[in-house]
Amino acid sequence: GQQVMQIPQYQHVQEGEDFTTYCNSSTTLSNIQWYKQRPGGHPVFLIQLVKSGEVKKQKRLTFQFGEAKKNSSLHITATQTTDVGTYFCAGRAQKLVFGQGTRLTINP
Amino acid sequence: SQTIHQWPATLVQPVGSPLSLECTVEGTSNPNLYWYRQAAGRGLQLLFYSVGIGQISSEVPQNLSASRPQDRQFILSSKKLLLSDSGFYLCAWRAGTSTTEAFFGQGTRLTVV
Numbered sequence: 001g002q003q004v005m006q007i008p009q010y011q012h013v014q015e016g017e018d019f020t021t022y023c024n025s026s027t028t029l030s031n032i033q034w035y036k037q038r039p040g041g042h043p044v045f046l047i048q049l050v051k052s053g054e055v056k057k058q059k060r061l062t063f064q065f066g067e068a069k070k071n072s073s074l075h076i077t078a079t080q081t082t083d084v085g086t087y088f089c090a091g092r093a094q095k096l097v098f099g100q101g102t103r104l105t106i107n108p
Numbered sequence: 109s110q111t112i113h114q115w116p117a118t119l120v121q122p123v124g125s126p127l128s129l130e131c132t133v134e135g136t137s138n139p140n141l142y143w144y145r146q147a148a149g150r151g152l153q154l155l156f157y158s159v160g161i162g163q164i165s166s167e168v169p170q171n172l173s174a175s176r177p178q179d180r181q182f183i184l185s186s187k188k189l190l191l192s193d194s195g196f197y198l199c200a201w202r203a204g205t206s207t208t209e210a211f212f213g214q215g216t217r218l219t220v221v
Contacts, residue, residue, distance in 0.1 A: 006151075031207055042198055043152070045209035088152060094159060095167070096142060096202070096210055100151035 003027065004091050006099030014107050019076040021102035023089035031091065032072045034063060037101070038085045046074075046087075081106050110135035114199045114213030121220055127172075127186040129216050131199030134180065139201040141182040142210065143174055146196040158182060159204065194220045 005024045013019055023032065031050045035043040047056055049065035049072060056063045062075045076083055086101040114131045121127060133139050143155040154167045156174035164174050171190060175183045182199060196217050202210040 033209060035210075042212040042215050043200075043210075044212070048207065048209065050207065090210070094140060095154060095157060095165075096140075096200070097154055098144070098152040103149065 004089060004097050004099045006089055006102060008102055009100060010103045010105070012105045012107065013079055015081060016078050019079050019083070019104055021074050021087050021089075021104075023072045023074075023091075023099050025070045025091060028069045029072075029091040030069075032065060032069075033090045034072075034074055035088045035090060035098075036085050037088065041085075043088060043098075076104075079104070079106050081108050110201075110211065112199065112201055112211055112213045114216060116216055117214060118217045119219070121189050121218065123191055123220055124188045127184070127189050127193070127218070129184040129197055129199075129218075131182045131184075131213055132180055133182075133201045136180070136201070136203065138179060138204050140204055141176060142200040142202075143182065143184050144198040144200065146198065146215075148195070152198065156184070189220045191220050194218055 003026050007022050033048045034046040036046055037043040047063050052069050053067045054065040060077045064073045084106050086103045088101045089099045090096055111134045141158045144152045145155055146152050156166055158164050158176045161176055161179055172186050196215050198215045199213040200210045202208045
C-alpha cells in the first residue's frame with residue numbers, strides 16, 4: 001500500500017503568500033522526486049533529491065530532503081497564479097509511488 | 109527524443125463493457141512502464157508497473173489487468189467495467205533505474221455510465 005504520505009491535502013493562499021507541502025515516508029528513501037500537475041494536465045517532473053540533507057532551489061521553489069532521508073518538503077516563496085496545481089512527491093524505487101498530493105489554489 | 113502516446117483522450121463506456129487503453133513509448137528501449145489512476149481531485153494511485161516484456165506487477169486487486177506484449181507497449185484492460193472505474197488514467201515511463209524522472213502521457217479520462 002501507499003507508504004509516502006503528503007500533507008496538507010489542500011492549501012489555499014493569497015497571491016504573494018508562501019506555500020509549503022511536506023512528504024513523509026515510513027522507511028528510508030534512496031531518492032525523492034517532486035512533480036507538478038496543472039489542472040486538467042498530467043504530472044511533470046520538477047526535481048530529484050538524492051543526498052541526505054540536500055537542498056535545491058529553482059527560482060522561487062526550494063526543495064529539501066531530510067537528514068534521515070524519510071521526509072522532504074517543497075516551499076514556494078511569494079506564490080503566483082502560475083503556481084496553481086497539485087504538487088506530488090514520489091519515491092519507492094522501481095514502483096514510483098506517489099504521495100496523495102497537495103492541491104494549491106491561489107486567490108489573485 | 110523520447111515520446112509517450114496514450115489514447116484515447118476521453119472515453120465514455122457503459123457499466124459492464126470491456127476496456128482497452130493503450131500506451132506506447134518511442135525513442136527508448138526497455139523502459140519501466142506504469143499505469144496510474146486518479147479520481148477527481150485525488151492523488152495518483154499506482155495500478156500496475158512493468159520492468160520488461162511480459163513482466164507485470166499489480167498493486168491494487170481489482171477488475172483491471174495490464175499487459176506488455178511489446179517492449180514499448182503497455183495496455184490496460186478490463187472485461188467488465190464498474191462505475192467505480194471512472195477516473196483519469198495515466199501511463200508513464202522512465203528509464204530502467206530508480207533515479208530517473210518519469211514522463212507521463214496526456215491521460216485518458218474515463219467515465220463509466
